[in-house]
Amino acid sequence: MALFKRLAEHQRPVLDFTLDGEPACGLLGDTLLTAILTSGAHLRGSDFSAEPRAGFCLMGACQDCWVRLGDGRRVRACATALETGQQVLREPGRRP
Amino acid sequence: MSAVVIVGAGPAGIRAAQTLVEHGVHPVLIDEASQGGGQIYRRQPANFTRPARQLYGFEARKASALHQTLDALAGQIDYRPGTLVWNAEHGALDTLRDGHAAHLPYQRLIIATGATDRVLPVPGWTLPGVYTLGAAQIALKHQGCAIGERVLFCGSGPLLYLVAYQYAKAGAKVLGVLDSAPFSAQCRALPELLEQPATLGKGLYYRAWLSAHGVPVHQGATLERIEGGQQVQRAVWRKGDQLHDTECDALAFAHALRSETQLADLLGCAFEWSTLNRAWLPRRDQAGRSSEHDVYLAGDGAGIMGADAAEMAGERAALALLQDLGQTVDPQRCRTLEKRLTRIGRFREGLEAAFPFPEHWAEQAPDDLVVCRCEEISVGELRAVVGEGHWEINRAKAHCRVGMGRCQGRMCGAAAAEIIAHCSGKALHEVGRLRAQAPIKPLPFGVEHDA
Amino acid sequence: MSPWIESEVIVMGAGIVGASAALALARRGHSVTLLERGFCGAQSSGVNYGGVRRQGRSLAQLPLSQRAHQIWGELPALIGIDGEYLRSGHLKLARSEADFVALQGYEAASRDHGLDLQLLDRAALRARYPWVGEIAVGASYCADDGHANPRLVSPAFARAARQQGARVIEQAGDSRVEHDGQRFILHTQSGLRLRAPWLLNCAGAWAADLAAQFGEPVPMESGHPAMLVTEPLPWVMNASTGVEGGGIYARQVARGNCVLGGGRGFALDAQRARPGQSAVLAILRNAVELYPFLAGTQAIRTWSGTEGYLPDHEPVIGASTTQPGLLHGFGFAGAGFQIGPAVGEALAELVCDGASRQPIEAFSIRRFQVRHDLASNH
DSSP states (O other), X not given: OOOOEEOSOOOSOEEEEEETTEEEEEETTOBHHHHHHXXXXXXEEOTTTOOEEOOSSXXXXXXXXXXXXXXXXXXXXXXXBOOTTOEXXXXXXXXO | OOEEEEEOOSHHHHHHHHHHHHTTOOOEEEOSSSSSSTTTTOOOOTTOOOOHHHHHXXXXXXXXXXXXXXXXXXXXXXXXXXXXXXXXXXXXXXEEEXXXXXXXXXXXXXXXXXXXXXXXXXXXXTSTTEEEHHHHHHHHHHHSEESSSEEEEEEESHHHHHHHHHHHHTTOEEEEEEESSOHHHHHHTHHHHTTSHHHHHHHHHHHHHHHHTTOOEEETEEEEEEEOSSSOOEEEEEETTEEEEEEOSEEEEEESEEEOOHHHHHTTOOEEEETTTTEEEEOOOTTOBOSSTTEEEOSGGGSOOOHHXXXXXXXXXXXXXXXXXXXXXXXXXXXXXXXXXXXXXXXXXHHHHHSOOOTTHHHHOOTTSEEETTTTEEHHHHHHHHHTTOOSHHHHHHXXXXXXXXXXXXXXXXXXXXXXHHHHTOOGGGGOOOOOOSOSSOEETTOEEOO | OOOEEEOSEEEEOOSHHHHXXXXXXXXXXXXXXXXXXXXXXXXXXXHSOOEEOOTTSOGGGHHHHHHHHHHHHTHHHHHSSOTTOBOOOEEEEXXXXXXXXXXXXXXXXXXXXXXXXXXXXXXXXXHHOTTSOTTOOEEEEETTOEEOOHHHHHHXXXXXXXXXXXXXXXXXXXXXXXXXXXXXXXXXXXXXXXXXXXXXXXXXXXXXXXXXXXXXXXXXXXXXXXXXXXXXOOXXXXXXXXXXXXXXXXXXXXXXXXXXXXXXOEESSSSOEEOOHHHHHHHHHHHHHHOGGGTTOEEEEEEOOOEEXXXXXXXXXXXXXXXXXEEEEEOOTTOXXXXXXXXXXXXXXXXXXXXXXXXXXXXXXXXXXXXHHHHHHX
């Protein structure tokens, strides 16, 4: 289920990527956060209770939107532009 | 000779850069974002087509002017977008850009690091669908998205009405605005608010527009908790003795803004208590000089004054820097800027009276409320540590990890201080402030760097 | 004037050594005042790396270190918390054959002390600790060494001392110390006056000033170890680690964060230190070859502290040679956390019994005095 709702700028090229191995798509100009949250409802699991998180501040301050890319890099979804073919992995978090 | 460096490319940083260039000094301008403008005048991606008027409303002219200024400076400044300053010591900044670390000595430094929302957590605030007011605005401005289908706006401060208005205008379903400030407070604040009639007018306009378009606005209404399983489903709020329920799938909240002061702290700037901001802030004189001879402060990063003041403070700090370098600057211009800043300062006091801090928040916060969303530390755990005698905020952090996680207390620091002060019976300023620790934001292993 | 605070013993410095001494004295019924300039356990006792390790210590320290090992095993009964103490095992890694030979030599020399060290060649190391990088050619393993959370443990010693009847004074500021022929007389910056026949100098990196005041100057220098912590990571490290010959040491706490140290930072002022960008970047660059699973993860916080180092990297423990009633316990060269509780206990034994159960003669402050005498004879 999607969290974000697109209100404007609908006419943009579609970019395909994978989310946790499943095909997904966003639009050119989306951040990873936007691309993920317009098709899903979370970005990661929290570190100590594995509860879903979907970012909070959208300006790189809260550190609650880290996702992993296929090349092993970890990036803030709110500050990283979506690219075609990206493999994005959402980390499940942990419940000690 | 090493460069003059500005950190932050919002209204303060850009005006500072412009002023320096006008006097023949060509600074390095470091921007953590990929495009200049700061959060308030954040630009949309290059392939987006909405006009400035639609993005920035009444502020469109100012936003466009600022963007044009930055664009016109190309070639005259060393603009470094996408660059994090993660540390500073001994007259140099340590930066990170595309996984590459670099060391940047400076001759003089202007810190214009801006602000983030001040958050007072409520149960359920970590659920997907809950965002800060600033985040809700960025989703719309920068991405053309609403944070949900049916959105509730809560908290206090000027941003509350502005974002609700922007959402409704953009076609989002705004379920309501819950302002924790009572209407009476806003009436009492009128004299100070009239210092800036244009700004006041805009605030009144947003509220009137919302009411006229059927968006319920509740004053003296406090968010109690947010409920939901995997995401937001409902907000429970209180007005007087009445509890109310609002079904929603997204919620944005904040109580005004807080300054980003880590860099000033790492550089050893002296801090002083600001009653107005309820925060320890780097000390500056009227021109923006810090306690350190080579460090200047401008914009919301040194105390919340808003975007207009930030432009003026950026210019004033740059003029001070030029003066200190032995350049001749227009004294009349300096006086004018200082006078205008003083006037905005009075308006700012009016805003604080109109949107007063919810004094009872700490007292009413339940023990099982998560205060630190990184380390998942509850108010009860923090209270237990305070109960053991740890009333200094860094000691409380050492004992229960509040503020110790990835965000370094940006999201919970203000709330934690309120809890500690209330619980220990100390004044808020006595609790102290979280000491900044590098890295200012997380730093990856395997980082490459120039020797 | 504030009334005199009278006690039998004043302990200066509420780090792990001073707080342990105060706790031991209080448990034995002595009136003791634990005097702390700032907050208990907030300096290097509270911000050190958190290794609780016997392996690698000088042979002279091992009797005290073994006694400390017993105390650590009884931590909850003593201080009321487990302090996240974990006998995870400690791996000392060798990056070259020469380093491995050195580890073999230490194993042979320390055998009588009961550390039960196991030498692991490359194959055994790979088999048992597959997360260690290829750069390691072997290791020495001490199964019962481990790590703990210094932020919690060190202040808890002071809290336990208070619960046992010690008077604990925080935020005293600097103190002026005199001796009137019978007692020590202290005036604190915070305005308090204290008197006692015994004074324990457990003031950490700041202890040399007091020693010098009583005619026992020591060539102590301050050092500032650089440390950092990662974001929480999946559980990988089933042992705490160090490297023969120095380098990057690392451990993983139960919450998943890895704590790493290595290199030196700098002093910000007399009491505060920073790890410094060069040491931090060196850790981030070099740790991955020792601990490859760290690639791509993030460091979220760095810090340092102020540790006292004497030229021989051994502490000063024992009675003053110039001032009766004055005892020293300082200069642990960044390795005082594990041994601290036993040192505190030994100092208490000197007060109560006139001698400590474990030998401490090697740590007498006399060793510096002799050199000064020789120097002045030339």
